[in-house]
Amino acid sequence: MLCRNIQLSSEMAAGAPALRYPFQVSERRIFGVETGGSFVTTEPPPPGGSSVGDAGTGEPGNGYAGTMSSATAAADDTPLSTTGSEPVAAALRPRELVEYLDKYIVGQADAKRAVAIALRNRWRRHKLPEDLRTEIIPKNILMIGPTGCGKTEIARRIAKLSDAPFIKVEATKFTEVGFHGRDVDQIIRDLVEISVNMTKKRRSEAIKSEAQKAVEEKILQILTGPYAREDAKETFRDLLRKGSLNDRLIDVEVPADRGPGGLFDKAGAGPGGGAFAESNPNVSMADFIGKFSRAIMPKRPMEKRKILVKEAMPLLLEVEMEKLVDMSDVTREAIQSVEESGIVFIDEIDKICNPSDYRGADASAEGVQRDLLPLIEGCTISTKHGNINTDYILFISSGAFHQCKPADLLAELQGRLPIRVELKGLTEEDMYRILTEPVTNLIAQQVALLSTENIALEFTDEAVREIARVAALVNKTVENIGARRLHTVLERIVEQISFDAADKPEGTVITVDKDLVHGRVNDLLVESDVSKYIL
Numbered sequence: 170m171l172c173r174n175i176q177l178s179s180e181m182a183a184g185a186p187a188l189r190y191p192f193q194v195s196e197r198r199i200f201g202v203e204t205g206g207s208f209v210t211t212e213p214p215p216p217g218g219s220s221v222g223d224a225g226t227g228e229p230g231n232g233y234a235g236t237m238s239s240a241t242a243a244a245d246d247t248p249l250s251t252t253g254s255e256p257v258a259a260a261l262r263p264r265e266l267v268e269y270l271d272k273y274i275v276g277q278a279d280a281k282r283a284v285a286i287a288l289r290n291r292w293r294r295h296k297l298p299e300d301l302r303t304e305i306i307p308k309n310i311l312m313i314g315p316t317g318c319g320k321t322e323i324a325r326r327i328a329k330l331s332d333a334p335f336i337k338v339e340a341t342k343f344t345e346v347g348f349h350g351r352d353v354d355q356i357i358r359d360l361v362e363i364s365v366n367m368t369k370k371r372r373s374e375a376i377k378s379e380a381q382k383a384v385e386e387k388i389l390q391i392l393t394g395p396y397a398r399e400d401a402k403e404t405f406r407d408l409l410r411k412g413s414l415n416d417r418l419i420d421v422e423v424p425a426d427r428g429p430g431g432l433f434d435k436a437g438a439g440p441g442g443g444a445f446a447e448s449n450p451n452v453s454m455a456d457f458i459g460k461f462s463r464a465i466m467p468k469r470p471m472e473k474r475k476i477l478v479k480e481a482m483p484l485l486l487e488v489e490m491e492k493l494v495d496m497s498d499v500t501r502e503a504i505q506s507v508e509e510s511g512i513v514f515i516d517e518i519d520k521i522c523n524p525s526d527y528r529g530a531d532a533s534a535e536g537v538q539r540d541l542l543p544l545i546e547g548c549t550i551s552t553k554h555g556n557i558n559t560d561y562i563l564f565i566s567s568g569a570f571h572q573c574k575p576a577d578l579l580a581e582l583q584g585r586l587p588i589r590v591e592l593k594g595l596t597e598e599d600m601y602r603i604l605t606e607p608v609t610n611l612i613a614q615q616v617a618l619l620s621t622e623n624i625a626l627e628f629t630d631e632a633v634r635e636i637a638r639v640a641a642l643v644n645k646t647v648e649n650i651g652a653r654r655l656h657t658v659l660e661r662i663v664e665q666i667s668f669d670a671a672d673k674p675e676g677t678v679i680t681v682d683k684d685l686v687h688g689r690v691n692d693l694l695v696e697s698d699v700s701k702y703i704l
């Protein structure tokens with residue numbers, strides 16, 4: 170492919186203030202290499218596979234030089250669980266779980282280990298005889314570390330890996346002062362909703378191809394009649410699959426509240442003109458889940474209508490899926506999944522805790538701790554899907570503990586958070602590693618985004634180091650928001666490129682080098698008041 174190499178770096182740096190950092194030309198490593206016209210990445214080995222672990226432990230930068238596709242990111246997030254009650258991920262050894270986490274999160278070894286052990290303990294507990302199993306409660310975790318250093322990310326990743334229902338809440342939401350005091354039981358109710366949706370989605374995915382087959386048969390029967398010869402039917406099947414019959418009108422029985430002029434508006438992608446109408450039966454799962462959840466409750470009236478094949482397909486698919494997924498099974502599985510594998514992440518727990526020498530009258534903070542206690546100790550919460558026992562839910566609490574210490578929490582709560590792990594603040598070197606090592610790191614994401622416009626975006630190693638340096642500096646001088654700073658700095662650097670990309674000729678190569686980074690952020694660094702608002 171012909172690549173027009175635009176030295177955008179010098180173009181953009183031309184108007185930039187004089188460089189204040191003497192920079193040496195060191196090894197010039199380019200990140201984001203074009204391969205055969207598209208960006209691809211080395212597929213990370215499957216979590217739990219024997220080869221887990223290279224990316225997290227290799228030389229910084231190796232993990233992403235090159236390439237990435239959005240498909241990779243999706244594949245990587247695929248959970249391992251299929252069974253709900255005993256997730257496959259829990260069967261991974263702690264070492265493997267840590268190696269998996271290493272692919273996404275830099276450093277924070279203690280926290281990774283603690284979470285990996287907690288997950289493994291779930292698996293161990295399942296192996297025990299029932300009388301002993303009921304005695305063993307999860308060892309909840311207290312993560313202590315500054316904002317943006319990876320606390321939530323560790324918990325979220327492990328939940329995703331094990332397909333466990335996961336919820337993050339801010340403890341401060343429950344303070345009694347003001348008008349917005351919330352009922353802590355709502356945490357569990359929300360978790361159940363999440364679990365029901367996950368289970369529905371899992372089950373729907375599992376039966377989707379079966380449902381599609383049934384729809385195909387139904388439409389073929391309408392088109393060819395009940396006594397058609399097999400070979401004629403096969404010809405029609407071919408045409409149907411190719412979409413050649415999409416605009417044929419057929420008489421079909423569909424739910425009365427669907428179809429043109431029916432319940433779905435255009436935004437809802439109804440067959441009256443939205444995405445459904447344009448698509449074939451490969452309805453997006455998200456679309457389907459939304460419609461499906463409305464569809465499954467009461468039995469809906471059906472009506473015979475004359476509609477196009479392409480309109481009938483999604484409607485019939487809905488009906489078939491409705492038949493195949495049993496909602497009472499979904500609810501049962503969802504509840505079991507919450508009770509056995511649910512993870513509740515309570516952030517900012519330090520904000521509902523008063524320092525021991527505090528003499529004020531803030532009863533609300535302690536009140537919230539008292540409210541949370543039964544949940545964490547184990548109790549039964551009633552939800553619209555049924556009662557939930559919280560005994561075996563894993564609670565991970567976290568906080569920076571700048572103003573107070575874990576010992577200032579209620580003694581009972583401390584007892585329920587027996588595992589303490591400290592996460593470290595991120596250094597400049599950590600920032601560099603975060604930019605380069607995780608499989609879906611920020612640089613690879615930018616490269617992938619622009620590759621959709623057939624633009625090859627490259628970052629020199631020096632540029633990446635400079636981004637890390639700037640992020641660490643702004644964190645130090647303005648406010649420490651941890652790795653979140655990388656987003657703001659990087660966005661500022663690529664903003665112009667992103668804006669112009671769609672107007673560039675295909676195959677354009679854009680190189681971000683140290684000069685370009687300076688040009689974009691240097692002025693902000695000089696005036697920390699400005700950087701406070703912009704970075």
Ligand SMILES: Nc1ncnc2c1ncn2[C@@H]1O[C@H](COP(=O)(O)OP(=O)(O)OP(=O)(O)O)[C@@H](O)[C@H]1O
Pocket residue numbers: 273274275276277315316317318319320321322323516517567603607651652653
């Ligand atoms: N050590 C790390 N490695 C890779 N990415 C990280 C790391 N730390 C933070 N990040 C990224 O920074 C963002 C914020 O991290 P996270 O949500 O884990 O913060 P946190 O420690 O839970 O802070 P807070 O308590 O403020 O929520 C996420 O996008 C996460 O991926």
